[in-house]
Amino acid sequence: MQTAVLGAGSMGHGIAQVLAMAGHDVTMRDVDDERVADGVDTVRSNLQKGVELGKVSEAERDATLGRLTGETDLDAAVGDAGLVVEAVPESMDLKQSVFEEVDAAAPGDCLLATNTSSLSVTELASSVSNPERFVGAHFFNPPHLMDLVEVIRAEQTADETETRLVEMLEDAGKTCVVVEDFPGFATSRLGVAIGAEAIRMVEQGVADPAAIDRAMVEGYNFPVGPLELTDRVGLDVRLHILQYLREELGERFRPPALLKRKVRAGKLGVKSGEGFYRWEDGGRVDTE
């Protein structure tokens, strides 16, 4: 199927890779040539790593790259699409304006999916005509390695839309969990709740971050502790989600003062080199 992925950033290029590997002809659209080229280069290097690890054949790598095209023109990207997956930055205004443009340029029966991690899918669906073809497809980072896609039903989503999307994702090797459109869905809501409580425990001096993380890894089989995960996701991203969930669901999502202080100091986690831990080239540099 002709598929468009909007945004070639952290999530967009990974989603484009997953869909191209599953046999879709994918056009990945971003706002300038450099970002498009960066996205395609990252897919190429991920596939090459897959070849070196024996997980992807050379033929599969070449066929996947053959099905992936970069584009800066929106009309060209979505004009013949049967599926559009949006992965632009997490802003209601930006995403709504992108979907208004898509609505005007894409075929009327094209499935429209958003990769938002917290915004109302129902409100986003309201920006298109035929909103019954609109649905949330919340991939996890990195999309080519993480199996789960949380499928979010907007108030307007038709059963057929959910079924078609789930089939496509399962064909691409993903595991789907379908949830209704409530703030934070299932994963972001529980993920930030645990992360925020862990931060409050650091504030109160219960233990240091490494000890709290180790307790959850060893005691609850978490693959990564909640504070290390906060560093990986980005402290600013988690703060933003907490602020939104506090507005929508109440005071139990009040952001911890320590999180706000670190974000104000530019300590955003892996991407800035420091959060609850220190980071260099994606690896933790502080030893426990």
Ligand SMILES: NC(=O)c1ccc[n+]([C@@H]2O[C@H](COP(=O)([O-])OP(=O)(O)OC[C@H]3O[C@@H](n4cnc5c(N)ncnc54)[C@H](O)[C@@H]3O)[C@@H](O)[C@H]2O)c1
């Ligand atoms: N990063 C994560 O771990 C993660 C996980 C799950 C979901 N998400 C969600 O995925 C979405 C994208 O996040 P990201 O981390 O990939 O962001 P990112 O900043 O890495 O990438 C966003 C890309 O979108 C591009 N862009 C901006 N406006 C555009 C437009 N009009 N058309 C096409 N491209 C445009 C930007 O140039 C950028 O390259 C957000 O909604 C985010 O909440 C992120």
